[in-house]
Amino acid sequence: HFFPNITSIPRSLAGNGSAWGVFNKFLGCHAGQKVDGLARLKNYFHYFGYIGNHSGSNFTDDFDDLLESAIKTYQLNFNLNTSGELDAPTIQHMMRPRCGNADIVNGSSTMASGKAAPPPTTVHTVAH
């Protein structure tokens, strides 16, 4: 669908919104809950690398540690409050259209989450 300018988009196509608009219903969900459709959210995080392949792809609707960890990493990467909760800024950000490439490839990322913690061998020094 190519349009020379925005005014040439037919009204019939306007207002489709985000393919991830359904995520709105998860606003306020938190660890320990079980909510219908939460597995779809896990699929989203799996697709973009926030849940590793080792976790399989048959996700449950449980708001478990796996999901909380994925949310925290996502929030870190996108400079959101790292609460691990599905707050409004996080949900709204997840619904934005985006590049299909994963943020985390094979478990590694040099986005903010990959730079947050120093490697274990780092020795903290103080200038003297």
Added chain:
Amino acid sequence: YSFFPGQPRWPAGTSELTYAFLPGNQLTATVKSVFTRAFERWSEVIPITFTQTEVYRSADIKIGFYTGDHGDGEAFDGSMGTLAHAFSPPSGHLHMDGDEDWVLDGNFLNAPASILSAVDMESVAVHEIGHLLGLGHSSVEDSIMYPTLGSATRKVELAQDDIQGIQVLYGSNPSFNGTTSVLTPGQGNDTSGAYS
């Protein structure tokens, strides 16, 4: 900025890369010119030029519009959602989601508020070319390589973060003086997009 694991890049000494469009898409010259502009934004800062070729099979970079499952294991999801994806060097594959409402002129001033599905094609093209060259996603919101793009939003000018990242891989274009030029059709970044 970030790189793909292993920091893949086009081979050292590469000074020119060719690109071609999937013949089956039958893209117009106007659509192709959007990509030409997007390539120019990167060639301005690194010592690599991009040349269009009609020979799709032998082109270094292959650009195509696809819908749904198109055989690479990364199915598109219809309007909005994922907009495009591209593979790390030296794969050269850039896939755009054919279900999006792609806007060519990059002008979203006075856009009707009801148009939630409009996507600026050049903004996405510049981002995906970054992947083709070896850049991963960035957490810097102003950067081209930030993963999300609001609808009816234009972001086409490389940020310092993008320039630093790509120059780690390829060095600087000797002609680059530290600032990028504004390319026609003229509008720079418009991240205040009404719907972003």
